[in-house]
Amino acid sequence: MNGPMTAPVFELKDVDYRYQSVPALVKLSLLIPRGQRVVLLGANGSGKSTLLRLLDALYFADAGTVSAFGEPLDAQRMADEERSFAFRRRVGFLFQNPDVQLFNASVFDELAFGPLQLRWPAERIRWRVAEILEAMGLAHLRDRPPHRLSAGEKKRVALASVLILDPEALLLDEPTASLDPESESRLIESLIDWGGGAKTLVMATHDLGIVEDAADLCVVMQRGSVIAQGAPEHILGDEELLRRSGLLHAHRHRHADGSVHLHPHFHRDRQASAVAASSKLD
Numbered sequence: 001m002n003g004p005m006t007a008p009v010f011e012l013k014d015v016d017y018r019y020q021s022v023p024a025l026v027k028l029s030l031l032i033p034r035g036q037r038v039v040l041l042g043a044n045g046s047g048k049s050t051l052l053r054l055l056d057a058l059y060f061a062d063a064g065t066v067s068a069f070g071e072p073l074d075a076q077r078m079a080d081e082e083r084s085f086a087f088r089r090r091v092g093f094l095f096q097n098p099d100v101q102l103f104n105a106s107v108f109d110e111l112a113f114g115p116l117q118l119r120w121p122a123e124r125i126r127w128r129v130a131e132i133l134e135a136m137g138l139a140h141l142r143d144r145p146p147h148r149l150s151a152g153e154k155k156r157v158a159l160a161s162v163l164i165l166d167p168e169a170l171l172l173d174e175p176t177a178s179l180d181p182e183s184e185s186r187l188i189e190s191l192i193d194w195g196g197g198a199k200t201l202v203m204a205t206h207d208l209g210i211v212e213d214a215a216d217l218c219v220v221m222q223r224g225s226v227i228a229q230g231a232p233e234h235i236l237g238d239e240e241l242l243r244r245s246g247l248l249h250a251h252r253h254r255h256a257d258g259s260v261h262l263h264p265h266f267h268r269d270r271q272a273s274a275v276a277a278s279s280k281l282d
Contacts, residue, residue: 010030107133128164192214
């Protein structure tokens, strides 16, 4: 029997979800282990974002069951204010677009907003905000308006506004989208360091370049279902699986003798692209 430290944080069994008549998730079953960094891989439209929204109780399954921390996660339970409040304290969500989450006058106010809603003492809030700003490399932006920050800075501020409440589980939807390589690296480092390995992280992406650093477990999705899962090295080493799921395509290269070779090519590996571009300039 699973103990409290090994029981899954999230469990989905035969889950269906539709946008009107369009299937988004189909008979999806999945366990998210406690204390694991889980990366959901899949091309656009594979169901990654929908799955995250079910885990955050923003959507509810049309069929099948979803549970969190051993309890059903459904509309009836989330309608109970006390249960909903307790769940929101345990689970944090980072949207793909940080502007959805940033609305205060300064970075300090942005980070203090959540603790203020929880009625933390003023001194605790000031101490915690200063701690998170320093840990995330944002201290110099303390008094800046969030809308005047760069895309990478906005992402880190949005992440800090979630982490300040110290959730048990963190859900992230394409956290590296639209980031330059340096901003991407900083964000991934923050996620890897978060919680000292004791927290649960579920991240949706189709950026294979971050998987080895960010994941303990990879889950590959296609057309609303899980088609494979395993260790990063196993998933990344299966070129046929990556190609079939739309994460890898063959790049044609014609040689001087007229022969044509096909080379695997990862989508959106900005770090590799930046290195390649830099080498051309040297």
